[in-house]
Amino acid sequence: xxxxxxxxxxxxxxxxxxxxxxxxxxxxxxxxxxxxxxxxxxxxxxxxxxxxxxxxxxxxxxxxxxxxxxxxxxxxxxxxxxxxxxxxxxxxxxxxxxxxxxxxxxxxxxxxxxxxxxxxxxxxxxxxxxxxxxxxxxxxxxxxxxxxxxxxxxxxxxxxxxxxxxxxxxxxxxxxxxxxxxxxxxxxxxxxxxxxxxxxxxxxxxxxxxxxxxxxxxxxxxxxxxxxxxxxxxxxxxxxxxxxxxxxxxxxxxxxxxxxxxxxxxxxxxxxxxxxxxxxxxxxxxxxxxxxxxxxxxxxxxxxxxxxxxxxxxxxxxxxxxxxxxxxxxxxxxxxxxxxxxxxxxxxxxxxxxxxxxxxxxxxxxxxxxxxxxxxxxxxxx
Ligand SMILES: Cc1cc2nc3c(=O)[nH]c(=O)nc-3n(C[C@H](O)[C@H](O)[C@H](O)COP(=O)(O)OP(=O)(O)OC[C@H]3O[C@@H](n4cnc5c(N)ncnc54)[C@H](O)[C@@H]3O)c2cc1C
Numbered sequence: 001x002x003x004x005x006x007x008x009x010x011x012x013x014x015x016x017x018x019x020x021x022x023x024x025x026x027x028x029x030x031x032x033x034x035x036x037x038x039x040x041x042x043x044x045x046x047x048x049x050x051x052x053x054x055x056x057x058x059x060x061x062x063x064x065x066x067x068x069x070x071x072x073x074x075x076x077x078x079x080x081x082x083x084x085x086x087x088x089x090x091x092x093x094x095x096x097x098x099x100x101x102x103x104x105x106x107x108x109x110x111x112x113x114x115x116x117x118x119x120x121x122x123x124x125x126x127x128x129x130x131x132x133x134x135x136x137x138x139x140x141x142x143x144x145x146x147x148x149x150x151x152x153x154x155x156x157x158x159x160x161x162x163x164x165x166x167x168x169x170x171x172x173x174x175x176x177x178x179x180x181x182x183x184x185x186x187x188x189x190x191x192x193x194x195x196x197x198x199x200x201x202x203x204x205x206x207x208x209x210x211x212x213x214x215x216x217x218x219x220x221x222x223x224x225x226x227x228x229x230x231x232x233x234x235x236x237x238x239x240x241x242x243x244x245x246x247x248x249x250x251x252x253x254x255x256x257x258x259x260x261x262x263x264x265x266x267x268x269x270x271x272x273x274x275x276x277x278x279x280x281x282x283x284x285x286x287x288x289x290x291x292x293x294x295x296x297x298x299x300x301x302x303x304x305x306x307x308x309x310x311x312x313x314x315x316x317x318x319x320x321x322x323x324x325x326x327x328x329x330x331x332x333x334x335x336x337x338x339x340x341x342x343x344x345x346x347x348x349x350x351x352x353x354x355x356x357x358x359x360x361x362x363x364x365x366x367x368x369x370x371x372x373x374x375x376x377x378x379x380x381x382x
Contacts, residue, residue: 021212022162023357029169040178044156050320072355079354083161088154088272096255097144104143233324242274
């Protein structure tokens with residue numbers, strides 16, 4: 001959808017100022033596009049603000065999707081350095097251990113698979129665990145892994161910083177402005193434009209509209225006659241009050257086994273402001289209990305492994321909804337049904353935002369057809 005070599009500046013509206021839309025808006029603005037970002041709330045107020053924000057290629061299958069995530073992971077350093085604040089990007093890796101023979105077999109097979117894909121994931125023993133993280137009391141260890149490339153970030157801060165940076169490059173930012181309709185208009189020259197209708201009756205005209213509305217992308221795409229089915233994917237990650245001392249000395253993300261059989265594993269990390277984030281199960285586990293009781297119980301379980309959490313207060317966070325395409329894989333590209341509508345919908349959007357922003361910019365600005373996205377096209381749901 002490039003405007004070609006004409007002197008007219010491409011005009012793009014981006015709906016959604018979560019980490020994905022904000023990264024795309026910034027990248028487009030930096031490339032000289034006239035950008036308008038529209039969000040019905042504030043930057044990072046959607047799934048981005050609920051995210052555990054583990055930057056990883058560890059829990060990603062098959063190898064093509066693993067490599068897609070790994071490529072984006074490798075872009076995060078440069079992406080964050082370009083922003084005007086510390087967005088909490090920290091490396092250090094992910095450490096995980098098992099307490100049962102079954103759990104050990106699963107970790108061994110995962111480590112073998114990741115190593116075969118060339119991703120550094122080592123089996124480590126209890127001594128190495130203790131050297132990496134002396135503050136953790138792991139109780140029982142049947143096997144442990146360490147994936148040294150993984151990291152974490154504060155995604156809402158990153159989304160805000162991207163929006164500020166986009167504005168510095170001339171982007172218009174319309175917050176607390178709900179998109180209520182999309183009208184694709186055919187021009188006399190055969191080129192289409194899109195009118196983005198917002199609450200209050202105003203419309204914003206654009207050559208291209210990027211839909212980065214997270215879970216609302218299904219509804220937004222339907223406004224242009226495009227089908228993008230999603231799974232319902234609620235998740236809960238609680239927080240604590242800020243804890244002055246570092247909980248971990250080197251790793252960024254810790255996965256600990258269930259305390260009792262039949263319970264889910266837990267994962268935790270410490271944020272830039274000292275608060276701890278604690279979730280249970282895997283990155284895709286469904287959870288709806290955002291009560292104080294559940295938050296207290298999660299914190300109590302985490303404190304069994306991380307004694308520095310004893311005495312902290314659990315702060316429940318309302319359930320968050322992961323943008324989750326029906327088949328679990330990203331939906332990125334122009335819709336074959338509405339040529340001026342570019343979709344950007346994905347799970348693991350925190351990991352994937354730098355890459356998706358870069359590829360979307362190449363397709364929108366340069367008219368490229370990026371092969372890397374061929375498995376993730378919107379047309380697969382038509
Ligand atoms: C509990 C949980 C844990 C997660 N853990 C991880 C993790 O560890 N690692 C990882 O990489 N990813 C993780 N994710 C996924 C990741 O957070 C998301 O993929 C990512 O935040 C999606 O960003 P987004 O910009 O696409 O969507 P969002 O952040 O949801 O942003 C969409 C924006 O669109 C706006 N919008 C929607 N409709 C309209 C409209 N009609 N008009 C105007 N604006 C509109 C919303 O207000 C919102 O700001 C997790 C998600 C959850 C919920």
